[in-house]
Amino acid sequence: MTKIVLNTDYTDVVSKVGGLPVIIPPTNTPDEMEIYTDLCDGFIFTGGRDIAPIIYGEVPHPACGPFDLAVDRCTIQLILLAIQKNKPILGICRGMQLINVALGGSLHQDIPSQFKNTSGHDNGLFRSEPSHTVEIIDHTTPLYKILNKDTLEVNSFHHQAVCRLGKGVNVCASAPDGIVEAFTVDEYNILAVQWHPEMMAFENNNMLCLFESFIKQCKNKEKV
8 A cells, every 4th residue: 555645735826826735646546537637627747756767767866765666657648638738837846856757868877976066956844935046047938937037946865866858848947056957848838847836835935936936837727
């Protein structure tokens, strides 16, 4: 039996901005996936454990954390079906990484051992406090249109990161050390971020705006 834990920050912030959160179990069948993707107006793919490296053609690095291959494969199928139906998608942390993998990309399995001179990517227990900045690369990106900022202070809880970009993935923000911090996907209504805006949203209006924009897209079926 697979045990799945979801932080209530996700459901709380969706409710706050006018959405109705629906938690989808990871072991659903293809028929159930069809029902869920028809039922839901949009999808947030959340943070969580590491992703099985075999999915992107690698063996586990010694510092790779625990993963669940069955859950990963199920979630990837849900991502691809949501993309096929052009549903708005917001990826957060692991969710961002999994979207990239679903589109044929890969990951750095462990930042501390695979990168030099990086810091600030693990806040520890300080959930809502920023640990580094990100730079929004240009003013045409959806992230810039939502926030109207060149730089942003973010929190961070990850030891893996986007490596090879998946098909259609466009980086729209990065950390000072070059780690990918946000991307969009060509032709689809997808925004993915590496930090955890749901933890900051009740104290930081910039982060709340990300969810407000997502819910607006879900209701209006419009691309940012």
